[in-house]
Amino acid sequence: MSHTSFVTSAIASDIAPPLQVAQWFNTDSPITLNAMRGKVVVMHAFQMLCPGCVAQGLPQALRVHRAFARSEVVVLGLHTVFEHHDAMSPVALKAFLHGYRVDFPVAVDLPAPDRPIPRTMQIYELRGTPSLIVIDRQGVIRLNHFGHLDDLQLGALLGALLTEAVEPPAIGITAPQGRQEPGCDDFHCAVDLAGATS
Numbered sequence: 001m002s003h004t005s006f007v008t009s010a011i012a013s014d015i016a017p018p019l020q021v022a023q024w025f026n027t028d029s030p031i032t033l034n035a036m037r038g039k040v041v042v043m044h045a046f047q048m049l050c051p052g053c054v055a056q057g058l059p060q061a062l063r064v065h066r067a068f069a070r071s072e073v074v075v076l077g078l079h080t081v082f083e084h085h086d087a088m089s090p091v092a093l094k095a096f097l098h099g100y101r102v103d104f105p106v107a108v109d110l111p112a113p114d115r116p117i118p119r120t121m122q123i124y125e126l127r128g129t130p131s132l133i134v135i136d137r138q139g140v141i142r143l144n145h146f147g148h149l150d151d152l153q154l155g156a157l158l159g160a161l162l163t164e165a166v167e168p169p170a171i172g173i174t175a176p177q178g179r180q181e182p183g184c185d186d187f188h189c190a191v192d193l194a195g196a197t198s
Contacts, residue, residue, distance in 0.1 A: 016041075016135045019078070020110040020119035023090055025097055027105040033139060036074050040161045041135040042154075045078040045109075045121065048088055048096045050129045050189040056148040057130030058102060063151065064158070065104045072162055077106035080121040080129065082191045117191060128190035136161050146190075 016033050024030055033041065044061040046053035058077070065075040081088045090108055097106060109118035120126075124133060127146040134143040134157060143149075143157060 014141055015139050016133070016141050017123050019107055020123065021107040022110045023108040025094060025106040025108075026103055031076065031105055031107070033135065036135070037139050038137050039071070040073045040137060040158060041076060041133075042073060042158070043076045043078055043133040043135070045080045045124075045126055045129055045131040045133070047079065047081055047083070047129045047189060048093060049083075052148060052189065053130045054100070057132070058100060060132075060148070060151060060154065061104065062102065064154070068158070073158060075104040077102065077104060078109055078120060079106055080109035080118050080126065081111075082117050082121065082128075083189070121191070126191070134158070134161070136164070 018033060019031075021030065042061065042064050044053075044057050046057050048054070050057075061075050061077060064073065079088070079093055093106070093108065096102075107120075109120045112119050112122065115122070124131075124144065126144075130146075130148060132143060132145040132149055132154070133141060134154075136142050142161065
């Protein structure tokens, strides 16, 4: 399977919907996106058994978390499990976060009762893991990216958002849409959206 990055623009430029969370780690109280208004939010959606998440997504999230002031940029993790549910329990996730020294807040995506795809993953139309969502100071989704995004590209976007006027520009980052075969490789784990909806 070849690696191709896609930016999903289906919900780009929309106000970010609330996260549907079963549990939080690395925070004393639940976090809401409304409470984050005025800050840029960088949310990395991952699975702890996804090779691309462990090798690229989470290390990038940690670099962003350490590089920017918390008053300007907030990094959140979203553990969104759509496969191997039994192996990726909250107990296992707690040990994983400790072992990989992930110290930013991490939400556990709320499972959907009749579908293998968790609720936040459905709402944000995530195509798999790792996925990167960037929300501007006004709460508008400016990037919904499946796969790894180069640090320089992410840094350029964050820099632009941090210096941006109150009103967001009309154009966000976009890239061609395409179909990704389900399964995992070294870069990401793709979900079978067609199978999940039938």
